[in-house]
Amino acid sequence: MHDASCRAGLARHGIMISLKRRIADRFHTSRLARSSVVVLLVMLLCLATWATDRRSLHLQLLTYAGSLGFIANSVPVVLLFFMVLVVSRRVIFTSLIVSALMGAVYRINAIKLETLQQPIAFSDVYFLRQVNASVIHLLSHYLSARIFLFAVVSLVILGGMYFWERPLLNLKRLSRIVSALLLALVAFGLYRGVSPARKLYDRNVLRIAPWAPAASELHAGLLGTLVYQAIESSTALREPVDNAAITRLARLEVPDAGAPSPVASQKPDIIVIQSESYFDPSTLAGIDDTSRLLPVLARARLAGSVGQMRVPTFGGGTLRTEFETLTSVPLAAFPKIEFPYLQIHDKTMPSLVRVLKTQGYLAYAVHPNDANFWNRERTFQSMGFDAFYSRKDFPADAPEDGWAIADSSFTEKMEQLLDRESRPVFIMGISMEGHGPYLENPVLDKAMRDSIPVPSTWPENAAKEYRNYAYHIHHADHELGRLWDYLERRKRPYILVFYGDHLPGFSKVYTAAGGFDDHQPASTQMVPWVMVSNLGLKMPGQPIYSWMTGGTILCSFAGQGNDYYAMIQKAQRHQAERRMASLDRETLEGIESLSRLYLRGEAMPGNVKESARQSFCAATGVTNP
Template identity: 35%
Template sequence: MVAAFTASSSLRRPWQGALVLALMALAFALLTGLVDGGVGVAPQRLFDQPVYVLANALPGLLLAGALLAFTRRAMLSFGLAFAAEGTVYAVNQLKVANLGTPLIPADFQMVGQLNKGGTHLLGAYLPHSPWPYLAMLAVIVLVITLWRREPRLLPERPRAPRLLAGTALLIALVTLLAGTMPWARLYNGRTLWLEPWSATSTATHSGLLSSLLMYRLQYGHGARKPDQAAARELLSRADDNLRQQMATGAVASDGLPDIVVVQSESFFDPRILNGYQHAQITPNLDRLARHGVSGALHVPTFGGGTIRTEFEVLTGLSLRYFQDLQFPYLQLNAKVVPGLVRTLRSNGYETVAIHGNDPSFWNRTSAFKAIGFDRFVSQSAFPAGTANDGQYMADRGMTDEILTQLKDSGPPQFLFAISIEAHGPYDTMPADAAERDAMPVPAGITGKDKLELQNYLYHIHHADQELGRLADVLAKRERPTLLLFYGDHLPALTHTFQTAGFVDGGDMLNEPGTWLLVDPRMAAKPERTAVASWMLPGLLLQAAGIHDDSYFALTRLVGPELAPLTHAPDAPEPAPDADLARTDRDMASVSQLRLDGKLDALLPPDTRAIAHQADTPEHEPQADPHLGAGATH
């Protein structure tokens, strides 16, 4: 009846047809939001920021408009577009139900796997109830009915303008789905809500379709091709030094130390901030630094984006050379990612990741498997009753789990632990408010900024305490253990940093964090050196006596001069001299070839990395049923 009314009235009065189309488009947008469960059902979002609703519905509206131009049937066109959107939302619901995370653009690559055994694998996730299939059948019947019986809304002639408009809408849709950059003016974090580190939060606030388009537009463009000539030039210049670096013979696995790495959330030495030059908030860091190597750590992010630093440490690759990998765990789809973990595994290490949070956050479940971890002990595997301090798991619980996982016999172990207690926001109530209130605050920091700063200092004081406790236990072990401790980035205390300023007068986006490498059983001569996060694995392997990976040997050679170039994406770009710029350019190609698994082909046979069996999919470890969901002890 509605279709008959729209058809007859629009032909006599075009403005009535236009009004009906506008109402149908608005209804389509609202229905999209209703199915989405996010943007469309939030009244304040609809009235305060209607762009959220319209942006989320735009792909469907473009499809409906193009179909309308070609079929001239309004309800059929909007129905087909809504059915297409519904399919995406249904697949998303399946993924959320089974994996706990929404769709991201990389998931659509699974379509190409359907003819490679993927149909059987993915079919296992389909619902077993008959109702969804009956609903699909009803939709098909409805579409056929509309196609056969719905009157045309648009006149058949003039045909050319109608077909031209349909073609234009179709081109607009194709360019949008293809990620053509002009669309980024709408689909970005300034116009919509974008949290790159959380696909769930982005989809919840901006809508599923908007989140897919933003990830595609902002972070989905291809990498530049490496220049093999530039890579050869750098390797040639470094050849003699590479041979010296790798000259040391291999160490038997029973002589290798255990390695514990602690990535401490938002940790930095407060003494780089004005007002804290003489503070004693991190006494254990100071104590251990007197017997190890420590210093400033240049990282590729600020205030968030933990996985940027984490990726650099685990792979030895600088994200400076991968502009398309703003958030690598969400974008990398390789089954094998070369790096520290696989090099250690090839030397006989058991590799374990530990994190007291949801394993799907940051897509770590998939990423850690590709990086080469044997097991991932996540939140659900921690003992029942492990306490929070503030909003997140206390660092004490993480230290307890590290000590639980360490064994006194068997192969050498590599434990990579990711803390979370000091994660923002910093306005939540801690376990001990009196301890928090006792934290010193520089003059001029007041109100909310004061509260957030004190909460932050309270948590990193605990991180320092746990560093001391862990080191003291490791010092008493029979097996030697190397301990690497570092902060992933500075906290997002923007107003505090702007008010107090830094001792060196630097910009907060360029300010370095903190790192420490120590053997707790030895009283070594202290050493201070500034490095970048992507240099840490090379230094760690050197300290462990592992010299068989030429790429990490190269990072030790060129890293010191390139370290200051590592900074947060929005930080002012330093201006390197000509020689440094050449090394930087050449290292970019070397790094890209390394990630692609093509670097060793450019090396002379006697300076190549050893043929790591663990670097090939056919030599993957047996699947751990708890990988990503938390391994049992």
């Protein structure tokens, strides 16, 4: 009886297997069934991606689901789905891999929003194009072990699904290759903005706001915004020139400040230090006196050598401030350029370096990181630097603190360069010790770190993040004092400029502090900048833009600029005379249009050349040492 029951069970099981096979065979041979499943899965993926997008903005999941923005956001999903499907022929595998890629995109977007308060942008692809060991090492600090584990498990599941799933498409190899090439051609046309794509991804159609990424994502979705940015990137340097704005700038009436007295015997050594994420935390609500944390900054402030600087980035993007300082070109003139060293490929780039070299200067760059990071090696060559001292030029046993080489070793390298030269030297130093993330940032002296005062009302993770950060900028401040004292002992004329590249990308501190003393957002805060010298110079009284740095340096010792620098100094003089915290929009438009000509190597207009014959130095009171 038991055997008969088993045989009956096996027979039923065999019938079920046979029935399933027949259904599967019928499904795989029915074009209508296959097409219906593919269409249904594509629609579900588009809806799921849009819902994920809305969730990232804390909106209802189907907000604007019937808009053109939904279509614009869905096009990349559809293209990716069919490209993977044609190659793999497996519909479930395709759905999973597209879902995983979309999930990864939005997870990366969440991490960037948390650390930099900006969504991912198409220009981030330039960062990925230069991936190397240093980039991987940096990014690893922002990713948890759980994320790596999830990625590994996902890859295992996808691999198993590929081998388990029966192919849905019966395309021969040639057909698959042709189909893949056609889809790739469509994707390339989308990227280049061929007529249909450009009409859909038009700024006005999708209500894109380039200056407000969150608003752009609201209407066009993250993927739709990325495609819009990709289309626009091909014209990044071809920004229009407003000749009327240049004319207004040339005609601007400002008093002649008079040229400063020239240095008597030799030109000063010029050292510019861009300190990683350096700012004065006393501007945070709840943080009061920082004179013990930053005693050298306090010393410079008492000497009247500290000002405020507007920088073009927040939380990251070091090279943006660096680019403005070295070229005197405001990035606001090129809104499609996010990573200038990666997006500008000219063999010769105008720079402060080239201006100084015409006056007999040697020019060195010092940065204790991989030379190829941010494409610095090639860019510094195009700017005219004589040598770039990167990580490979530091001792193998150079001390590290935080995630990078300590600022003490960085200072030592610059002192070595100054010791060996008799000619005037320009050094651009870019530090690394203060780099984030800060929540789990390693420190060598934990006792010193733990002694840093923090408001008692802050939660533990915010206090930890702040102390780790403050520990490193205390070192940066100390090294500023060390270099300043060293230059004083040399008894040679010098100009030392020190500033932060941007405010740190805190994930906890800003929320715990409840804002800044001026009640303005973190992304708009200025950084302190210091200019000390034995030439008796006087600091500009008004805040400067980072692109004004070169002109301020040249003006401080009667250095010879060019027509473009003369107009920069004219704008700065205009700002100082009117005691404005920032330039008026009309003057900025003139500078931005002129900078487009300057960066592209085009000739300065005749009215600019005529205006540049005057002296517009904003710094005065320079005396011979």
